[in-house]
Amino acid sequence: MGVEQKLANMGAVTTTLETVVNWSRTRAMWPLLFGLACCAIEMMAAEGAHYDMSRFGMELMRPSPRQSDLMIVAGRVSRKMAPVLRRLYDQMPEPKWVIAMGDCASCGGVFNNYAVVAGVDEIVPVDIYIAGCPPRPEALIHGIMTLYDKVNHEKIKDQA
Amino acid sequence: MTQLQEVSVDDIKHLVSERAIQGETVLLNMGPQHPSTHGVLRLLLELDGETVVNCIPDIGFLHTGIEKNMESKTYEKANVMTDRLDYLNTVGNNLAYSMAVEKLVELDVPDRAQSIRVILAELQRIASHLIWLGTTGLDVAAMSTFLYCFRERESILDILELCSGQRMMTTFIRPGGLWRDVPVEFEAAVREFIKIFPRRVDEYEALLSRNPLFLDRTFGIGTVTAEEALNFGMTGPPLRASGVKWDLRKARPYSGYEQYDFEVPTRSEGDVYARYIVRIEELRQSLKIVEQALNKMPLGPVRSSDHKFVPPPRSEIGVNMEALIHHFKLWTEGYSTPKGSIYNAVESPRGELGVYLVSDGGPKPYRIHWRTPSFDNLQALPFMAKGVLVADLVAIIGSVDIVLGDVDR
């Protein structure tokens, strides 16, 4: 009988600090309400009752950047909107992640012209790209699961 | 590119009242990222305590340059970009564009295609009004309507996915008719929807229409008279709620709407509550149209057989020389159109959606202009918002039902 078994019988769990920190970050990640265009409607549909996102801890979308950890850029970013996006990203506290949802946020999408920024990664560093025009709610949920995978593998020594 | 620009007060001095410059009233920015503005709309509010003295909208945060982008694509390929304008009425945008191209080249559309177009357009109208109802409920803090409306919307999106494979940006309606025939399960799915929907509308009405809290927040707020509404260029439910009975489906019928028997709901008060009642009634009338069109759906082809403008079916390319030549010409160069310009308008859930198409004889549109209803409806917002509280302003924005993809294009 090891130390762990004895401790577990007394009601104590042993684990590593990294696991605990990453587990707590993924279980209640609050997204910033940043729906811009058509992908926002699919994001709202993912919030609805059919493809429930609140089972992943994302019940509420916080309108204020000071209270959120995840920014889902859903929709096309035009030239006038780009500085606003950067300012909101700067206002979010660490740790923060960015998901580029849809084709327009990942690479410019259908549009290749003077008004749309070709890919949001020119403005903010992106963790996960989700393809689709617009991506189905299941695709968005798969992207969020991939982000959780990524967060679960983060190491404390990599974060300065 | 990501530097914020400094704007001084001098730029907007002519828009705000004297009291702001003296410091009596507060200038507040209801920014592009806001839960109640239904998209990226920036409002500069001049507040005296909680009352709005002046409201200056600032648009352009979703400008995508669709009009210029469509000038560099052939007519068939430009159809894909039309979905992304008013992204809650994607089928309607395709319909407006396809009808404009058909008017320009004088292409005929078979009857089966006309009735299926009507069914899909009315289902899209129901889906759009459901989103409006859900977000209006959220704005006045009735959160359960949001969940109920999205449940119904999923059934409609299932029907659209059955036909075209895509939930939202279908590009199913193309110049000449439809992309392909609807599958056999289509009729059963639509009949199932027709059976369950009327009682759901009664559920939504039971939640809101006679609720004293809702009535307090919407009755008598944001009134517009009929002359003012026409002068502002408003069309659609806000105009009908002010007493003017103008609906393009009845006034200048298209796509076979003259065969169907439906009413155009109108109210005379012109406030937020009247617009709510008009849209709820439109849900019921749209369902009536869907049922009649489904009963009347004749058999036959679904796309015009004029292969100078419509691609021939793939099965014929291997055996028929002319089909091969038409296919080659259509996909490499496009078809040539007569020189001239036309204006064609349809009724979208928000108002009059018009297309002004100029052709110089070539395979690409020389200039295409979209008359989008939300652009004109939004101009009346500063007029409606004088002297109301900030919470009422949120209800007014919700009642006008703007979509920023429409406003900014």
Next chain:
Amino acid sequence: MQPEFETTIQVLKKNFKAQVSEFRGDVRVNLPAESIVPAGKMLRDELGFNLLSTMTAVDYWPEQKPRFDVLYQFTSVTHILSLSVLVQVPGINPSLPTISGVFKNAIWRERELWDMFGIKFEGHPDLRRILMPADWEGHPLRKDYPLGYEEPHFTFNFEEIDLRKPYAKE
């Protein structure tokens, strides 16, 4: 053509030197630039065209002079009619009198024409850019303005585009 339309066309021809043409059932009237505001007032008050559906412009550079064609689309709700009025504007210092005193939704429409085409409207209360950022240079919908096309990534040129694309770091 309907009888109400006939009277409208006669009135416009008599008072404003209008030229009429028709294409696919749409009636089009060409007017000179200085008479658009009194024509608009007469259309609204006497002839029943009480809704200005849209205002837009077409750029015919470099083939045609005059360069711009400004379109006013009037709709009559009472008689159920639709009329297009075209005004031709030259390319050097393009300007027109503003119609926003007659129809209020022309305020934003004329701002959009200033932003996209560079056509000035005299007497407009608030002429500044509406869709592009305030410090943007150029008028995007003109034909001599480039589309802003970016090279798409394929496998053969992905590396070189990747090196020069401005990614955000932190």
